[in-house]
Amino acid sequence: MNKMTPTDPLASYVQQLRKKTIYVRITQVIIFLLFFGLWQLSSTERWIDPLLFSSPAKIVTLLYDKMIDGSLFSHIGMTLSETAIGFVLGTLFGTLLATLIWWFPFLARVLDPYLVILNAMPKVAVGPILIVALGPNITSIIAMGILISIIITTLVIHTAFQGVDENYVKVIRSFGGSKYQCFKEVILPACFPAIISSLKVNVGLSWVGVIVGEFLVSKEGLGYLIIYGFQVFNFTLVLMSLLVIAILATIMYKIVEVLEKKLIRHHH
Amino acid sequence: MAFLQLKDIGQTYYSKQAATTALEDITFSVAEGEFISFLGPSGCGKSTLLSIIAGLLSPTTGTVTLRGQHITKPHPKIGYMLQQDYLFPWKTIQENIMTGLKLQHQLTPERIEYTLALMKEIGLSDTLSLYPKALSGGMRQRVALVRTLATNPKLLLLDEPFSALDYQTKLKLEDLVSSTLKEHGKTAILVTHDIGEAIAMSDRIILFSTKPGRLFRSFSVTETLRRRLPFEARQHEDYSMMFQEIWEELEQIEQNDAD
Ligand SMILES: Nc1ncnc2c1ncn2[C@@H]1O[C@H](COP(=O)(O)OP(=O)(O)O)[C@@H](O)[C@H]1O
Ligand SMILES: [Mg+2]
Numbered sequence: 001m002n003k004m005t006p007t008d009p010l011a012s013y014v015q016q017l018r019k020k021t022i023y024v025r026i027t028q029v030i031i032f033l034l035f036f037g038l039w040q041l042s043s044t045e046r047w048i049d050p051l052l053f054s055s056p057a058k059i060v061t062l063l064y065d066k067m068i069d070g071s072l073f074s075h076i077g078m079t080l081s082e083t084a085i086g087f088v089l090g091t092l093f094g095t096l097l098a099t100l101i102w103w104f105p106f107l108a109r110v111l112d113p114y115l116v117i118l119n120a121m122p123k124v125a126v127g128p129i130l131i132v133a134l135g136p137n138i139t140s141i142i143a144m145g146i147l148i149s150i151i152i153t154t155l156v157i158h159t160a161f162q163g164v165d166e167n168y169v170k171v172i173r174s175f176g177g178s179k180y181q182c183f184k185e186v187i188l189p190a191c192f193p194a195i196i197s198s199l200k201v202n203v204g205l206s207w208v209g210v211i212v213g214e215f216l217v218s219k220e221g222l223g224y225l226i227i228y229g230f231q232v233f234n235f236t237l238v239l240m241s242l243l244v245i246a247i248l249a250t251i252m253y254k255i256v257e258v259l260e261k262k263l264i265r266h267h268h
Numbered sequence: 269m270a271f272l273q274l275k276d277i278g279q280t281y282y283s284k285q286a287a288t289t290a291l292e293d294i295t296f297s298v299a300e301g302e303f304i305s306f307l308g309p310s311g312c313g314k315s316t317l318l319s320i321i322a323g324l325l326s327p328t329t330g331t332v333t334l335r336g337q338h339i340t341k342p343h344p345k346i347g348y349m350l351q352q353d354y355l356f357p358w359k360t361i362q363e364n365i366m367t368g369l370k371l372q373h374q375l376t377p378e379r380i381e382y383t384l385a386l387m388k389e390i391g392l393s394d395t396l397s398l399y400p401k402a403l404s405g406g407m408r409q410r411v412a413l414v415r416t417l418a419t420n421p422k423l424l425l426l427d428e429p430f431s432a433l434d435y436q437t438k439l440k441l442e443d444l445v446s447s448t449l450k451e452h453g454k455t456a457i458l459v460t461h462d463i464g465e466a467i468a469m470s471d472r473i474i475l476f477s478t479k480p481g482r483l484f485r486s487f488s489v490t491e492t493l494r495r496r497l498p499f500e501a502r503q504h505e506d507y508s509m510m511f512q513e514i515w516e517e518l519e520q521i522e523q524n525d526a527d
Contacts, residue, residue: 165354167350167352167354168354168356170324170348170350170354171348171350171354171356171367172367172371173324173342174322174324174342174346174347174348175342175367175368175371175372175419176341176342176343176344176371176372177371181371185356185367185371186356189356189358190358192358264358266357266358266399266401267357267358
């Protein structure tokens with residue numbers, strides 16, 4: 001038998017867990033430093049073409065300059081509002097459409113093949129048609145952000161609506177509740193988790209829609225900066241925009257995650 | 269005129285493959301204040317019949333009348349309680365028990381007070397602000413009972429309300445439900461496949477045969493047992509005798525099934 005040590009087994013277990021977490025963090029930081037360090041090194045040593053691949057130092061410097069002269073913020077503001085409007089409206093319209101076909105099962109059956117086709121289709125391919133229909137402006141970009149998420153939202157939420165335990169509905173019906181009351185008291189709240197999780201997916205999708213939309217039409221925004229940087233061969237600008245997008249998309253996702261925790265903490 | 273009257277009730281379920289007759293020729297009546305149990309093997313149509321009485325399902329044939337009034341849709345004087353509590357997890361206990369009143373636009377101070385008094389009666393007043401997941405199975409089923417009673421129904425339909433609970437909780441809840449319903453003068457129909465529960469709780473037991481579900485026999489519970497709470501009734505000698513009798517009848521049903 002081991003030498004008797006007066007350690008609390010729970011405390012030592014917790015300590016072990018903490019230790020593991022620290023190892024994970026350390027490894028993550030090492031990967032981060034290694035990647036950017038190597039990138040910087042190969043750029044200054046000209047192992048890679050600095051004109052094409054830029055370098056972390058140049059990107060950060062450019063980011064700093066653009067923040068100081070304020071020009072970056074109008075681009076961020078533009079893209080951010082397009083994306084936010086896109087994913088909120090995409091989720092909202094998707095949920096409304098799902099409600100409509102839940103309410104009218106006939107409609108659900110009629111629309112089923114169309115929804116499947118629309119869902120399978122690459123939505124960004126419709127971009128040029130949107131521009132022709134709505135004009136080369138912010139409306140087209142937002143429409144792109146909505147279009148890319150609305151169909152999948154409809155399908156996911158409608159499936160969630162149908163998956164609600166019939167017995168909850170039975171409770172409402174036994175009190176004489178109407179179809180509207182069944183929807184409001186049971187179907188919708190029961191599907192809150194599904195709605196929030198499509199919100200999470202739609203954040204990512206709307207970024208795609210909006211950036212592609214900006215590639216096609218805009219004079220402003222992060223997608224515009226990428227395309228502009230590409231055209232004038234300024235890859236530092238391209239990579240800086242990418243960095244900003246990555247940071248903003250993560251923040252947006254985290255906000256939705258916080259919202260999720262708040263809204264559905266009582267669902268099971 | 270009978271309080272509740274069922275006449276020639278039949279129910280056939282249709283699917284593409286087949287038509288299944290779940291119920292046939294169900295005729296009987298229930299007097300006000302009576303406690304009836306439906307007893308029978310699973311699949312004999314007990315839940316189906318309860319849904320029909322509740323007005324949730326219209327029967328293929330026959331009629332249900334409550335005090336002479338046809339039941340074709342859910343009626344405010346009929347309360348329905350399911351096998352599991354089905355409390356809404358996203359509502360607090362308080363919101364859960366007020367659900368019926370809210371749906372029937374009856375959220376008056378008197379009705380709210382009455383409901384809160386019921387909560388006190390079953391001993392769960394201190395859980396009002398909690399969410400269902402914080403409660404045990406037995407507590408949740410008690411809350412579900414209050415939710416059903418809140419709208420003050422005259423007839424209570426209970427579909428195997430104790431079957432998801434552990435034995436001890438079930439015995440305690442039988443007493444609580446029995447005394448609560450008696451006290452408030454409710455008429456009740458309990459669906460169960462537990463012979464003991466049927467004897468301990470009811471005034472009359474209706475035995476169903478299967479395929480299709482039909483009335484097989486009806487038993488009156490002795491006065492002695494009726495006066496006792498379910499738990500005490502289970503100790504009485506009449507209980508064992510009756511258990512034996514019903515047991516044999518059920519065996520017979522099974523025998524007929526096998527043929
Ligand atoms: N919605 C339904 N569609 C088709 N068949 C059903 C449906 N509900 C019940 N049944 C059938 O009717 C019979 C009686 O079911 P049920 O009323 O649930 O019996 P019990 O409650 O006595 O177990 C069973 O054979 C069951 O398969
Ligand atoms: Mg059943």
